């Protein structure tokens with residue numbers, strides 16, 4: 001993010017800019033102090049993609065797993081964080097997952113929080129997440145989301161929520177002649193949200 005080096009301590013505040021998938025991972029991590037493998041991977045790569053350094057990522061995960069003894073974290077989890085940053089094993093530079101990858105790969109099972117809520121949640125659970133965690137109170141928006149998900153247009157539902165959450169900022173941009181382009185990546189969603197709210 002331009003002008004804002006990201007630290008572990010800044011992530012709670014920045015989560016107001018997250019799309020539903022990452023907000024659900026973040027809130028689950030905060031409430032259970034744990035995430036399963038694919039959730040950690042999806043969230044680690046997202047945070048890496050928005051500029052969290054490997055040192056700050058290790059601080060973040062260490063702090064988040066606060067119920068876990070330090071040696072267990074260091075033995076079983078720190079490796080995976082460093083691996084995601086290309087510092088272990090095959091040293092690949094793994095990229096943050098796109099919406100398409102999240103929608104199609106590894107559907108979440110019981111107790112897992114990864115995936116895309118627009119695709120993987122029931123409409124009732126999705127509505128609760130949108131109302132309680134993302135502040136979507138407009139019934140027309142919620143009805144539109146329901147229709148989008150029923151038509152399997154998950155990214156359209158996500159873009160509908162983005163447009164609702166940034167209506168004033170997008171109106172201002174439109175007046176300046178700038179047009180809204182559809183978001184297809186969680187990182188794009190987060191960066192765009194941050195830029196719109198911090199002009």
Ligand code: SF4
Nearest residue numbers: 019021099116158186
């Ligand atoms: Fe995340 Fe993409 Fe689903 Fe939106 S459409 S919640 S950004 S995976």
